[in-house]
Amino acid sequence: MKRLNRVDIGRAAMSGRCRPWRATTLGGLLYLRSKHSRGTGYEFKATVAAVLGYMLDGMDTMVLSLTLTALAATFALSSAEQGLLGFVLTAGMVVGGYSFGILADRFGRVNTFTYSILIYAVFTALTAAATSYPWLLITRFLSGVGTGAEYGIGMTLMSEAFRAKWRGLGSTVVSMGWTIGVILATALSLSLMPIYGWRAMYMVGIAPAILAAYVRWRIPESPIWRERGRAAAFPLRELFSATHRRFTAAFLVVAIVAEMGYWGIMIWLPSALLTEYRIPFARTIYFLLATDGMILIGMFVFGLLSDLAGRRITVSAGFLGMVLAVLYFAMAKTPQQVFVASLLTGFFVNSYFTVFGALFSEPYPTHARSTAVNFIFNTGRGFGGVAPLIIGVLAPAFSISGVIGMFSLLFLAAAAVIWTVPETRGAQLK
Incomplete structure (x- = not known):
């Protein structure tokens, strides 16, 4: 009997020749990593990058929640002022989602998404250096502009890279990125905040942004977008x-x-x-x-x-x-x-x-x-x-x-x- 390697297993999973419940994320990603089939490397890279991008969204939301009490103590914030921080972050996400969605159709998925990640990284770092409440409001809003683009562009990139048969599973994998970001932020808070304080949480938030930007720069522009033309x-x-x-x-x-x-x-x-x-x-x-x-x-x-x-x-x-x-x-x-x-x-x-x-x-x-x-x-x-x-x-x-x-x-x-x-x-x- 022929011994199947990881490429064979992944290929069978993604093509539907094995049972559907065995077409797991692991099997699919093994196939996507194979360089023996045209386009599979692109599928894998696009999906992983989309997961990392949406992970930033989850992290950014959870980090604010976890540091809110410490921010209130540092800057003597009222409950209304604390609530306003959450509002401006959400408002920034909505603005970023609207504007970068249009830009991604006009100028391409990969380049636009890379710039959105850099915006997130810069203003997350500036949040760590905040010395006043207005500074916090501005940096949290602009950080939200960056993270607000992650979901829509990431999902678009995944959808255009993934085969139609398992596009729903690809959407699921990307969606889990948000939950991973929440869990990661919670775990980091337990180890960092008691020792280094709330500023460390925002400094660490730069790391996955740099990683996601690196992945983005290694991904070619969406072939579908290149073929069909800009908006x-x-x-x-x-x-x-x-x-x-x-x-x-x-x-x-x-x-x-x-x-x-x-x-x-x-x-x-x-x-x-x-x-x-x-x-x-x-x-x-x-x-x-x-x-x-x-x-x-x-x-x-x-x-x-x-x-x-x-x-x-x-x-x-x-x-x-x-x-x-x-x-x-x-x-x-x-x-x-x-x-x-x-x-x-x-x-x-x-x-x-x-x-x-x-x-x-x-x-x-x-x-x-x-x-x-x-x-x-x-x-x-x-x-x-x-x-x-x-x-x-x-x-x-x-x-x-x-x-x-x-x-x-x-x-x-x-x-x-x-x-x-x-x-x-x-x-x-x-």
Whole structure:
């Protein structure tokens, strides 16, 4: 019997000749690393670079959260001033996503993305050197401009490099970059902040940016973008053309609901566990870690499902799962029930995000693809920042868990809206 080497295994995984659940990220990446097949090296490099880029997004968000108390102590910040730091970071991400998405369609994916990473690196370093609150506001906003571009351009690059059959799995791998960034920032905070303080966290944030920029410089420009040509002066108009406006409207609803659900629930979940359900702090941390573990499992399962069953049914199933999770959470009484509700929430809360990279890329032409992905995703991100405020305002009247339960109506709407557009699984990019 012939002994298969790693290239044979990866090739079988990515071509579909082995069982679908064996076409794992490992098998796919082994194949992509092979230089014996045309284009596979590019696939691998593009996907890894996209993962590293989106990892910066997760790190930047989490580092601010982890250092906020220390920043408040250093600069004597009020709670409102602390909240404004989070707002300007999100605002910068939205601005960066919109502007760099258009630039990537106009001037190319790789060059534009490299500049966005350098912006992140420079202003992260300047944050570490901050001597005043206005300095913090400016550097956090401009750092957000850099990280805001990572998702849309990275997903566009992956979509144009990855084969149609497993594009959903590629989207999943890139989506996991954000979670990796969050975990990395948390781990670094435990080892660095007690010894070196909050400034060290922002200095370390430069390292992955340099690494990602190095990877980007080693990747040729997207062949699809080179073949199809650069965008017109204002590619955003393509999103609202007669051909694409139905997709854009449906995707905006889906992205807004997904982002509001994630940020609203995940920010208030610890408070709900501690105050409403009287879960001890140590057990709350255990619940949250278990929830994070289920997030990773759910992302992989739904990413694979999107390639096997289709984008629409996967997104719809994820939102319907969230309906079940938040309603069960609202009705939970015992610690055991709360734990089950936390696991369900974790499994479904990021499930549809894994599909978005492929879903938002496939209907649009090359000259407007990066614009579309960035515009849709970052519009959702902007609305997501409002969700924690809504829960905070309504919680005194309905309780945190009660307001979270109300989100089930939004999830139902999104589960239905996705069926108003045609299926795009396996689509060849235009």
